Amino acid sequence: MELHNLLINDKEIVSLDDVFLNQYNQKSIQQLIKENKYVAELTKYGLPVNNKILLQGNSGCGKTTTAKAIANAIGKSILILNLSNVVCSRIGETSQNLKQVFDKAARDNSVLFLDEFDQIGKARGNDEKDVGEMRRLVNTIIQLIDYFPKNALLICATNHPEIIDIALMRRFQLRINFEMPSKEILDTYYDKLLASFPLEMQLIERKYNISFAEAKDYTFTIVKAALIEKLEKEELLD
Secondary structure (H helix, E strand, O other), rough: OOOHHHHOOOOOOOOOOOOOOOOHHHHHHHHHHHHHHHHHHHHOOOOOOOOEEEEEOOOOHHHHHHHHHHHHOOOOEEEOOOHHHOOOOOHHHHHHHHHHHHHHHHOOOOOOEEHHHHHOOEEOOHHHHHHHHHHHHHHHHHHHOOOOOOOOHHHHHOOHHEEEEHHHHHHOEEEEEOOOOOHHHHHHHHHHOOOOOHHHHHHOOOOOOOHHHHHHHHHHHHHHHHHHHHHHHHHHHH
């Protein structure tokens, strides 16, 4: 398949200011960014640079946003795998598609982001039919990861780390857990979401124990309803 069909054309630029993480995750991300800024200097001293990262945990809690922010922070372009086009009925073709994407990331020294990594990295089971197909695919991914260059960065994301093959899990030097945001972190997120709207639209009832994605959808739905109501009243007065 053509290489451009294997990647998602996403030009969104995300700042670290748009990422809302707990203190531990913030520290881990900052360390990762610094390591990948000073690859050459660290390599001089024989120090390994973490460039194979797994973001794991709840859906809608910022894994994709974090990956984009990391790429922006280290000044690299991000390549986002188009999983729907990469995966084919023939395992050999899927492996070849993946190799094309990994090769481009290596050539460009870019950030390669593989979302829903569990879909291509599932544990190799004991079922005879499954073993032959999945072993070939997982073995290919292991090789691609092992030979991934130090000056590029691989970020994988999954909502289901428990089903990823153990051998693949061992390849990640850093694993960062994404949990449902706390009330304090969500309040900070709500403040940022609402800051650009008129004051009367900022005073919404806030929901908690939800993901960032859910909070964003909820907030914008309420604000849109309030804005439409205001516009309709103004039309009646005209």
